[in-house]
Amino acid sequence: MMIEVRRPGLQTTVQDVGRRVLALGVPGGGAADLMALRLANALVGNPAGAAGLEITLAGPRLQFGAAALVALCGAPFTATLNGQPFPLERAVAVSAGATLDVGVATRGLRAVLALRGGLDVPEVFGSRSTDLRAGFGGLEGRALRRGDQLGWFLWPEVTPPGAFLSPTLRTPTGPVVTLRVLPTPEATPALLAALTRASFTVSPQADRMGVRLAEGVPAPHDPARVSLPNVPGAVQLPPDGRPILLLPDAGTHGGYPTPLVVAAVDRPALGQLRPGDRVRFRVVTLAEAHAALRARERTLRGVEEALRWWYKEP
Amino acid sequence: MSGPPTSGPPAEITPLGDAALVVRSALAPGLRADLAARPLLGVRETVPALDVLTVLYDPLGTGPEALAAALRERLAGLRSLEATPGRLHVLPVTFDGPDLGWCARQVGLGEAELVRALEEVTLTVAFLGFTPGFAFLTGLPPPLQMPRLRTPRQRVPAGSVALGGPWAGVYPRETPGGWRIVGHTAVPLFDLGRPEPVLWGPGDRVHFVAADA
Numbered sequence: 001m002m003i004e005v006r007r008p009g010l011q012t013t014v015q016d017v018g019r020r021v022l023a024l025g026v027p028g029g030g031a032a033d034l035m036a037l038r039l040a041n042a043l044v045g046n047p048a049g050a051a052g053l054e055i056t057l058a059g060p061r062l063q064f065g066a067a068a069l070v071a072l073c074g075a076p077f078t079a080t081l082n083g084q085p086f087p088l089e090r091a092v093a094v095s096a097g098a099t100l101d102v103g104v105a106t107r108g109l110r111a112v113l114a115l116r117g118g119l120d121v122p123e124v125f126g127s128r129s130t131d132l133r134a135g136f137g138g139l140e141g142r143a144l145r146r147g148d149q150l151g152w153f154l155w156p157e158v159t160p161p162g163a164f165l166s167p168t169l170r171t172p173t174g175p176v177v178t179l180r181v182l183p184t185p186e187a188t189p190a191l192l193a194a195l196t197r198a199s200f201t202v203s204p205q206a207d208r209m210g211v212r213l214a215e216g217v218p219a220p221h222d223p224a225r226v227s228l229p230n231v232p233g234a235v236q237l238p239p240d241g242r243p244i245l246l247l248p249d250a251g252t253h254g255g256y257p258t259p260l261v262v263a264a265v266d267r268p269a270l271g272q273l274r275p276g277d278r279v280r281f282r283v284v285t286l287a288e289a290h291a292a293l294r295a296r297e298r299t300l301r302g303v304e305e306a307l308r309w310w311y312k313e314p
Numbered sequence: 315m316s317g318p319p320t321s322g323p324p325a326e327i328t329p330l331g332d333a334a335l336v337v338r339s340a341l342a343p344g345l346r347a348d349l350a351a352r353p354l355l356g357v358r359e360t361v362p363a364l365d366v367l368t369v370l371y372d373p374l375g376t377g378p379e380a381l382a383a384a385l386r387e388r389l390a391g392l393r394s395l396e397a398t399p400g401r402l403h404v405l406p407v408t409f410d411g412p413d414l415g416w417c418a419r420q421v422g423l424g425e426a427e428l429v430r431a432l433e434e435v436t437l438t439v440a441f442l443g444f445t446p447g448f449a450f451l452t453g454l455p456p457p458l459q460m461p462r463l464r465t466p467r468q469r470v471p472a473g474s475v476a477l478g479g480p481w482a483g484v485y486p487r488e489t490p491g492g493w494r495i496v497g498h499t500a501v502p503l504f505d506l507g508r509p510e511p512v513l514w515g516p517g518d519r520v521h522f523v524a525a526d527a
Contacts, residue, residue: 020359022370023346024512025442025449124506134446134487136506182331227443227450229361229368231334253363253443261331264373289332290373297374 001117002065005148009060009102013130013208014119014138014150015112016051021125022252028232029129029137030248032208032271033110033171035300036074040114042304043071043091043165045158045311050118051128053144055111057274059102060144068094068152069116069160075108075173075272089170091116091160108173108272109206117153132208133249161310165303171268174202174277179245179270180263180284180292181235186220187259192283194218195235195260199280200243202273208249211273216241220257227253233262233270235281245270263289265296325389327382333358335369335378337385342367343517344392345385354384362441362516364452400439400517405484406525407475411495417460417477429524431458432496437482437520447486447504447512451520454482466492473498475522482522499525 005012015037018030031037031054041050053060059077071091072079079086079102086092086100088111094100105111121128121138130138139148176199183192194217205212219241229252230236236244236256245262246254247270262270263284273279284292325339337345346360346367356376361368371381409429418428435458437451444450460477470476470491475484478493485491486503503513514520 022359022361023442023516024446025444026446026512125511182329184330185328226364228336228363228366229443231330231368231370233331251444252361253441258330261334263331264333286329286332286378290377293332293373 001068001152001154003150003152004063004065005060005144005146005150006063006099007061008144008146008148009055010058011056012060012144013054013132014051014121015054015129016127017049018129018248019125019127022229024125025252026125026134027131027249027252029127029131031110031112031129032247033074033112033268034271035169035171035268035296036110036112037114038300039089039165039169039303040071040073040112041118042307043073043089043161044069044114044116045155045307046114046116046118048304050114051121052112052114052119055102055113057109058104059111061099061101063099064094064096066096066154067157069158070094070100071114072102072111073114073165074111074171075105076170077105077111078103087164089165089167090163093160105274107175107274108171109274110271115152116158117155120151120153129248131249158311161307163306163310169299169303171272173269173272174274176278176280177269177273178280178282179266180289181260181281182263182286182289183260183283184258186257188220191217191220191237191259195243196281196283199278202275202277202279203242204275206273206275208247210236210247210250211245211270213243213245213279217243222257225255225257227255228258230254230258231261233264233267234258235260235262245273247271263292265289265293325386327385329378330368332378333371333373335371335382335385337367337369337389338365339367339389340365341389341392345389346516348388348392354381354388356381363443364440364450400515400519402519402521403514404521404523405475405499405501407497407499407522408525409475409497411475411497413460413476413494414496417494417496420460421457428458428496432522433524435522437522439514439516439518439520440481441516442512442514445486445489448483449503449514449520451482452480454480460494462492463494466490470495471498473500475499497522
């Protein structure tokens with residue numbers, strides 16, 4: 001079962017939920033918007049962690065060598081199937097020979113295309129995610145190119161559920177994004193005030209490793225600081241004071257002060273920041289961050305259970 | 315709550331965001347081994363650094379207070395600094411790096427003497443990070459500790475053996491790097507074709523031996 005890549009898009013990679021081998025110096029990887037991956041997988045009846053295609057800003061044109069069931073979730077992209085409008089956030093049956101053309105994101109940066117069965121590429125450290133910098137995982141450790149062929153696991157055909165997902169489930173996208181953050185012991189009162197006083201512009205330096213903000217704050221200088229493990233969503237402050245928000249492919253350890261960490265509930269929104277967006281940090285308590293995450297999880301599980309019920313064979 | 319650890323100062327445990335705790339303790343390597351042997355519910359993975367263990371957890375599976383208490387209890391149960399002895403890696407190194415002469419002059423030795431001094435050191439893998447397979451090797455005696463380059467090199471060739479601050483290291487692949495390069499090794503540190511792609515792990519010991527013989 002093959003997809004042929006007619007046009008690769010700006011940066012289209014195979015991603016799943018990532019790896020857990022940070023202790024080997026290997027980045028976590030995985031979809032930058034894990035909520036989009038989870039919803040797209042749920043729509044086509046996949047396990048939550050099945051591998052799909054992460055599409056960035058300008059999408060690919062894909063020709064299907066066999067019938068498939070697909071779903072596109074995440075940032076609002078324009079898309080057509082055989083020239084007809086292709087709906088987002090819904091399971092769509094694609095016939096053999098059909099062409100799916102994903103256009104551009106009107107807001108946000110990334111979407112995930114899930115295929116029923118999941119993409120069939122080898123696992124590396126337990127994950128099919130592409131690590132572009134280290135050059136492994138996914139399809140030969142790189143983004144898709146024209147002419148590539150990608151396989152997926154063929155599952156029995158099913159009738160797709162008719163439901164659309166509620167747009168309220170969509171990951172928030174810009175042009176103005178507020179990220180809930182938790183200060184670390186490295187956040188002095190002055191630094192915290194500087195980081196929360198104003199909004200920042202997302203600079204063009206925004207990739208799967210991190211998002212650099214354009215404006216700087218006075219950065220503490222601590223040459224004695226030793227490298228410590230990085231966590232997803234960490235906000236690093238290099239000497240020039242322009243914050244770097246860490247994404248899934250960030251290095252496993254870092255020596256820069258890390259005054260803030262983006263709350264887990266807002267990491268999908270972090271993965272949707274695009275150059276030019278304005279971002280603001282809002283400090284929350286641990287309890288508030290966890291309550292927001294639990295509320296989101298209840299909603300997601302509700303969606304997953306409803307869809308799982310649909311896919312149950314009678 | 316359990317009592318303080320049986321040795322050393324009590325561990326400092328601080329939150330890092332809402333899905334990780336940072337444990338600062340000389341017992342960090344032992345704690346990591348203990349958690350690997352007897353996983354705690356809700357812990358996603360543990361990442362070591364020097365006298366630090368960062369514990370990434372699933373906030374839906376455990377809470378920071380309960381987890382911190384469980385970690386303190388584990389620390390208290392560790393038998394002092396008794397770490398499992400790591401493997402020994404003998405790395406053949408060709409000592410021909412662009413900074414070898416500079417480093418020798420820094421120490422006031424000839425190049426051959428510096429090489430001999432480096433061969434005598436038993437290094438230990440403190441933790442991995444930076445790039446897949448890169449190990450922070452500790453154990454350099456202070457005279458052999460070299461200041462980092464003022465401006466990092468844009469390209470350090472794969473296999474480069476280098477000294478930087480208190481550390482020694484070997485670059486698994488071509489990357490930028492700011493350490494003083496004293497030689498190179500042909501031993502692949504990261505090879506996805508192997509059952510264990512990464513050559514070494516925290517706690518392993520490392521000897522450099524001159525390969526020119």
